[in-house]
Amino acid sequence: EPEVTQTPSHQVTQMGQEVILRCVPISNHLYFYWYRQILGQKVEFLVSFYNNEISEKSEIFDDQFSVERPDGSNFTLKIRSTKLEDSAMYFCASTLLGQTTKNIQYFGAGTRLSVL
Amino acid sequence: DAKTTQPTSMDCAEGRAANLPCNHSTISGNEYVYWYRQIHSQGPQYIIHGLKNNETNEMASLIITEDRKSSTLILPHATLRDTAVYYCIVRVGHNQGGKLIFGQGTELSVKP
Numbered sequence: 001e002p003e004v005t006q007t008p009s010h011q012v013t014q015m016g017q018e019v020i021l022r023c024v025p026i027s028n029h030l031y032f033y034w035y036r037q038i039l040g041q042k043v044e045f046l047v048s049f050y051n052n053e054i055s056e057k058s059e060i061f062d063d064q065f066s067v068e069r070p071d072g073s074n075f076t077l078k079i080r081s082t083k084l085e086d087s088a089m090y091f092c093a094s095t096l097l098g099q100t101t102k103n104i105q106y107f108g109a110g111t112r113l114s115v116l
Numbered sequence: 117d118a119k120t121t122q123p124t125s126m127d128c129a130e131g132r133a134a135n136l137p138c139n140h141s142t143i144s145g146n147e148y149v150y151w152y153r154q155i156h157s158q159g160p161q162y163i164i165h166g167l168k169n170n171e172t173n174e175m176a177s178l179i180i181t182e183d184r185k186s187s188t189l190i191l192p193h194a195t196l197r198d199t200a201v202y203y204c205i206v207r208v209g210h211n212q213g214g215k216l217i218f219g220q221g222t223e224l225s226v227k228p
Contacts, residue, residue, distance in 0.1 A: 003158075004159070030213075030215035033215065035216075037157070042217040042218050042220060043160060043203075044152070044218070044221065045215040045216065045217065048213060048214075048215055050213055055213060056214070056215060060213075070206030089157060091159045091160070093159070093160075093211060094166075097213055103160045103213065104165075105162065105216060106162070107160050107161065108159050109158055109159050110157070110158065110159050
């Protein structure tokens with residue numbers, strides 16, 4: 001069964017460093033998302049991406065964050081200068097839009113980001 | 117998207133049916149009810165969704181009241197692997213790419 005793949009599974013970085021989290025969405029999907037979950041808290045929406053541009057973003061997604069689809073398969077989340085409070089699980093998701101496809105979002109296993 | 121209310125936690129004996137309720141009294145006519153679950157910090161997993169009719173798939177059944185103000189997710193024969201946090205999410209239309217808004221969900225513990 002097709003799945004969303006995220007790498008790395010765990011990323012450790014120093015505060016102030018840039019990190020790039022990588023995702024390979026399901027191949028024929030058109031809509032892509034990033035969510036995050038701070039330990040013990042709710043899953044929070046960060047950003048959605050469609051047709052090579054941001055469709056919607058949350059207040060969390062400030063100028064330190066950016067997303068890119070550099071080629072036909074990868075979808076990346078970059079954090080320019082990490083802060084301690086960026087430590088969280090980051091989940092990528094994708095969906096195939098359409099009346100018959102139910103707009104179900106499929107999630108990857110996540111990347112645990114630890115900022116020291 | 118309409119707000120949902122779920123119990124914080126529930127227990128269920130292995131092999132029994134798990135019935136997880138959700139209130140969504142402010143749901144509007146074009147909003148669907150979706151259920152996802154999250155097993156121990158893994159990525160959320162889609163379970164089932166519906167508009168107004170009851171739905172069943174290989175994982176679960178979804179019962180929506182006639183006034184659509186509440187619903188129940190039924191896992192007919194719960195196993196230990198069903199221990200997870202279950203999220204009831206109400207959102208507009210199922211052919212749009214909108215975000216999912218997760219609440220705290222119901223933490224279901226299936227016990228031997």
